[in-house]
Amino acid sequence: MVEHMKWWGWGQEGVAFHHEDKPNLAPFVMKVAGIDFDAPPVRVPELSELDVPASRAPEELRAAFVEALGAEHVHDDDLDRVVHTYGKSMRDLVRIRRGDFGRLPDLVVYPGTEAETEAALRIALEADAVLIPFGGGSNIVGSLEAPREETRPVVSLDVGRMRAVLSLDETAKTARIQAGALGPDLEEQLNARGWTIGHFPDSFKHSTLGGWIATRSSGMQSDRFGDIADITRAVRVVTPKGLVATAEVPVQSTGPSVREMVLGSEGRLGIITEATVQVHRLAEERVIQAYFFPDYASGLKAMHAIAASDASPSITRVSDANETQFTLATSKKGSTLGQLLNKGVQLYASKRKGMDLSQMCLSFIGFEGSATSVRRDKTLVGEIVKKHGGFGVGSGPGTLYDQKKFDTPYIRDFILDRGAYGDVSETSSSWTTLKSVHDNVVAAAEKAFAEVGVKGFIFCHLSHSYHSGACQYFTFAFQAPTDRDGLEVYDTVKGAIQQAFIDNGGTLSHHHAVGREHKRWIEQDISPAGAGIVGALFAGVDPGRNLNPGAIVD
Template identity: 50%
Template sequence: MNSPISAREVKRHKWWGWGLDDITFRWDNKPAFPGFAKSKIGMDLEKLTPAPEPQLSDYEVPASRLGAEDRAALAGIVGEDNLLDDDEYRVVHSFGRSVIDLFRARTGDFARIVDAVIYPKSDDEVQQILAYIVEHDLVAIPYGGGSSISGSVTPNVNEKRPIITINLGRMREVISIDDTSGLARVDAGVYGPDLEEQLNELGWTMGHFPDSFTYSTLGGWAATRSTGMQSDRYGDIEDIVRGLKVVRPDGIVETKPIPGRDSGSSIHEMILGSEGRLGVITECTVRVHRMAENRVVIAYMFPDWESGIRAMHAIARSEVHPVFTRLSDGPETAFSLSMLKEPKDKKGEITRKVQDTLFAYLRKKGWDTENEMCMSYVCFEGSKAQISREQAAVKKIVKKAGGITLGAGPGAIYDQKKFDTPYLRDFLLGLNVFGDVSDTGTTWARINEMHSKVYDTFYAKLEELGIPGFFFCHMSHSYHQGACLYFTFAVPYANNEVMLEQYTAIKHAVQSEFQKHAGTLSHHHAVGTEHQPWIEEEVGPLGVKMMRDLYETQDPGKNLNPGKIVS
């Protein structure tokens, strides 16, 4: 069990970027990266100096709009130490970690920030807070870890009422575990690493590891329909969360952690993905699994994207049950190889020589190792015998598709570095380059078409804008009927005046292409405000009306995170 903590002890991001200051992206220990960056987006790292770290004192932070009487009443609920309204805490909680949010934060665009951050410790305190907010016509925004890239925690710039962020970081316990049923009751404010640490100590794991794992919470995952890297084995968050407790101004709604539901329209499903519009998720009952005896990530290589997709599809339809399958396309594979560090010892030098020899051999076989070759990772867990059987089966599938097996070495490196990518985005923004992602879910029948058409659209938009850029993609999160395509782009911009316009044009072009080919507006990054323009294409006008009617009926005063999902 965790010891009680105060508001200022709750983990948080730095105000202008991802994570804390002790981790930054370095390029000087990656010999191939400078040349790669110059060839793809014209960025000469040897001649560029990153912008200095932003200083909040350089900007004017608007005063809090929370009146003294309201402040005293809310502080009376949680204690004076657990209501914070100093500038840095208000700025941190006013932005997620989308490109737009980070750009606004780094340039001091504080036109509307939250007025106070409150840290409850119990359901009763949450309900008292919400009841007060509704009665006195304030606005509440629930906040998990602040890792949202869809505008889900960002206040409406036109909101005139005082805005209170509710941070559940003090509610962070694994309350109990039902060993027989494989269920755990968990406070929603627990961060991913803290959750796994508590479970692991007792021999359990939840198995949910999104890219944002280190700076996101269980409640945030449920409120945004998160998906983790290991969803092939452990499921998406809607598979993992079996019961919910949602605190509302007028009471508490609980859903039972049962294996079947025959009770009409699902309240449980209604709450998942609701982004605070229906209340504050304070507790989840989740599926947990005994920790695996062994774990290994094996790397494979394919001559091209189509070969790799054939293998991924075959694995999804086989009797093998991997923890995850991931396929990087040619451009992403080239990017990943450019990120390899300089060998530090003889073993590293030998590994690099073996790689060079292998790539030379593949080129003789006709592989395009610079543009088309695709790397894949497959993770196996279980007993040694089980892993051996599944590895053998996957090796056959890979070979039949024209690929080769590389082994566990590259896979181990991937597993160690899988949560580090957000720091690269901060680094790029400091050099006037915006990097972002757009993800979609699509069927196996349309996955290659989607991949190709989105590429065409991205580069057509760059040509229209007259600017360079780089685009890459991977496939992950395999299902029986399809998979996720996760696109990443990096585009340099000339100055701050054109950045948002260019970013929005590119992002909108990519997102619109998803809809043209029957993809989802996002596979696992929520709706918020950034994906809201496509919600009607996703669910239809009557679907939007149903959601709007639900939110307006349950929150007639628009006090609960208004403006998210549907306007």
């Protein structure tokens, strides 16, 4: 009953990115990154062609899980174990396609209740096994793999059977939801009663409530609804010290927040089984407007002004010039987005507004609520956009963006099929440093491309605006060289981007978490003493290092 993504890539079987209906994309990508979209794809091997190491699970351990959960919920077949080996980072996909499985889980178990989850953890602890919680498997920072050198049995605990909305308190505007609920699961159940959680990360279709909490996720509409840390009001977590259940209250002053400790803990403290979250009535009206700014600096200033205004948009997003050009290149022939830079718009932008078309930046700003509040917010935002040299082009492009917002990860698989690497990194910083962070990160990436001798491309957009700053989300891609391991080149570029975050006043991650990919920067980000406190917390709760050892800190 639990559906998983492809073992070798993103999303469901039969769904993939295609560019044939986007005539400008292939030449654009070839020009900026040297990636040939028309090259024949590299064949992905069948799993049966790869050497999948056998399970090392002792028979008595398997028998204990079978007794507690039922034989149909304890798996040791090759496919299930491979699916639960990694997440979906670029490194994960490259390794798994090579047949480099690292330390495969020996068993995959599927508890259906909190009591069964407690039983599963108890069995793992008594056997001194490693247990790694698994939600949708969309993680891109290495939070799901066991250490390669691990000699103890490794168990992946999949919470996918626990996906119900248990209760809805319409007075308090909260809902109790099981941690294994995927985004579509919980929205379908809430929408049927007229409510929404309002949390829509890129991975929405393939990530779970528990995963969002474990990684401190953010959604595309966090300007209105908040990040998952704002949305989560209470948690229930099965830990080696017993069941942790925090109070379902709006705020409390009861020492260091246990709820906050669970947020972002990536399975190091236990298995999240359910959470109480804020929910909202479905909006009467919802619209996403598109705008153009003369350059990225103007767009950033406008987003800052909007954040400081009385307007309450659900989305504030502005792309830099590189991302704008990429977005326009992805438009289908004859589409609304494809017409944005027709002769009329170009003439208006260049002649009437004095814009340099190569520096123009596309922005999407979302509004939702009552018809009155939407109208008011659109007016306020429109005035701010105009003040910063921008102009609107209607809701057509925004509708298209809304329809395609979860499809971007498929592009990464498409270019990987053609020997190219693409990935994302995001950070947050203050409004004061936002532009310098952007410029210095782009410079660091371009320097890294030059050092490793590849033609690469990097672009960025601002999203998730806050009182004091915002998130910037960077995407980079390059054609892998044929004379070196592409992962070595990837490490150089990715490392340069992450270090530039830290060096310029940003954080190592805004919402993708730490995992194993980012933990070498953790002390620079939160200080050695801060990292020591986090490590001491994990050691105090899990002295045997049985829960996802190696994630976040060593």
